[in-house]
Structure formats: C-alpha cells, structure tokens
C-alpha cells in the first residue's frame with residue numbers, strides 16, 4: 001500500500017477541522033473599513049496533512065491531533081486576537097481584564113493566522129502540509145500554496 005503512486009508523484013491528503021471563537025480587528029485599514037473595528041468570528045481551522053500511507057493505511061491518525069486542538073483551545077478560543085504591534089488594543093483589553101492572544105504577527109488577518117498556526121505546529125513536530133482558516137462560511141485563507149513567483 002505504501003508509496004502506492006510515488007512513481008507518478010502522487011500522495012494522499014487528509015484534513016480535520018477545529019473551531020474557535022474570537023474577536024479581532026485589522027490594522028492598516030481606513031477607519032471606514034468595517035474590519036478595522038473590533039468584531040468577532042466563529043473560526044474554522046482546517047489542518048491538512050499529505051504524504052504516503054503508513055502500515056495502517058493512514059497519512060496520520062486523527063487521534064494524534066489532540067495537541068493541536070489543545071493549542072487552538074488554550075491560545076485562541078474566546079480571546080481577543082491582537083497583533084503584537086497593536087499597543088492600543090492591548091492596553092484596552094488589559095484595562096478590561098479580558099482574555100487576549102497577543103500574537104507575533106503583523107496583522108490578525110486569516111492569512112497571517114494560517115501562517116502562525118502552520119509555523120507553530122511545525123515547531124512542535126507536526127508536519128502539517130496546509131492550514132486553511134475560515135472566518136465566515138464564504139471565506140477561506142490558505143497557507144502555504146506554491147507560488148510561481
């Protein structure tokens with residue numbers, strides 16, 4: 001079963017969805033842009049793995065993904081997501097004594113969140129192939145994809 005289509009450069013892929021709720025605002029936008037104001041989303045994080053099958057016929061065991069769910073639950077769920085440069089929002093949330101996730105990213109866009117989680121999961125040894133984040137039922141940000149540039 002293993003390396004079933006390696007000669008053709010094909011592999012398997014699987015994904016599992018996780019959920020969290022959070023508030024955020026986006027920096028570098030004009031005040032009239034609705035995303036520049038604090039608002040919330042019910043996020044979906046789709047974590048994808050690609051590769052050959054193991055002796056069980058798995059790319060990865062879904063049961064082994066608990067550490068990734070734990071990171072999402074502990075670090076992001078029911079928090080205000082804040083880019084580390086947004087000192088104004090950090091100060092505001094501190095004054096409210098509300099739960100924050102101050103993240104080492106330039107902006108809390110779905111794109112940066114996808115890259116943040118991709119890097120974080122790789123750092124703890126999970127060879128994630130792609131992170132796909134949805135803020136609304138109609139929008140998805142994907143990281144990484146292979147760019148032709």
Ligand SMILES: [Zn+2]
Pocket residue numbers: 024035039040041135
């Ligand atoms: Zn938003």
